[in-house]
Amino acid sequence: MVQPSVFFDLDHATVHRLFHGVDRVWDLLPRLPELLASWLDGRQVVEGEVMTGAVIGTEPVFVAAGARVEPGAYLCGPAYVGPGVVIRHGAYVRQNCILLDGAVLGHASEMKNCVMLPRAKAPHFAYLGDSILGSRVNLGAGTKLSNLAITAAGHRKTFLVEVDGVVHDTGLTKLGAVLGDDVQTGCNAVVNPGTLLGRGVRVYPNTNVRGYHGAGKILKLRQHIETAEWR
Template identity: 55%
Template sequence: DSKNSLKSQLLDLVNSRHERNQKNHRRGITIDETKGPVVVEDSANIEESAHLIGPCYVGENAQIRHGAYIRENSWICSDAVVGHCSEIKHSILLPGAKAPHFNYVGDSILGKGVNLGAGVKLSNLRNDGTEVFLKIDGTRVPSGLRKFGAVLGENTQLGCNSVTNPGVILGTNSVVWPNTTVTGVHPEQSIHR
């Protein structure tokens, strides 16, 4: 049922908070509400030259740093960080998740306490533009989606310049070393070198 979809629920919440939030639009940032409202909680810190496209939500004590680009259907929860020159598109950063510098996060979910090293990219689109498949125990499973980035479990850490291919799922407390490319679905505490 489309009324009960996650996207529908998030849009309902953003719309309900939008009117109260109008006073929060800060100097030096640009906001595009053509497609939907942008809601920024009072305690969020948004630095100059950030650009936000609605619908999106920025939670309490979140940090949106200089030059960050937050695109539609993004949800930045409390204490999360979107850093300098990082782009977030159609994604959820749960509390304390960090994409702190030069990151791309597309069509993804970052669990609590996830940290992306500088230059990490969560790729969301196959080169041929076709449906993303998940690789589970060597079997290709269709996702039904043309764009699907990564789902990163709580406290997962990705080293600088690492890349996840479309459709990656990493369990909690996983580690990806710098300059590593990851494909597939992996259990908690997995290590990728």
């Protein structure tokens, strides 16, 4: 239940290439530096539009034809930016990121050591750390995919993920979220480190999510609001 095919449609050629030989879905993340090194071959290749005011760092990057990097965005690299990708004003793409066809990283959004599969979107004020976003995922404004947990003694720990009663040691001290195809989050949702969401899961606004939730679930926050006269 933790294979990539459980979370993602692998028919897309580049998605299939990404996950070739990956048994547990999160095992893609530590492979990103090596994978990008083989894809980029130490070069910067810019075929798409890098608008005046956007910045590309000194690391290897590929920006495909039809992609657009808007003013104020910073593309650090190593990074692969596929066709039709939009990196909007003020976005920050840090090390070891892959954005596939039609993905959108929006204003004031940051990603690091992440993969966005085709048409995944983090349009507004999002943080994506050490995470994989499936095809057509949409993050509501302010969604945070946090990636680090600290013990009471102040030490980092490797993440344990429980799926259907089986506990898996990921071996990773940083792990954000794995969001299956078509997952959607509401505004200001917080997805805690090591969270796995199956295909089509819906997360309501302001909800704090952790653990594994299978395909098709709806995760809701219920709160009681009181009203009173102020004069």
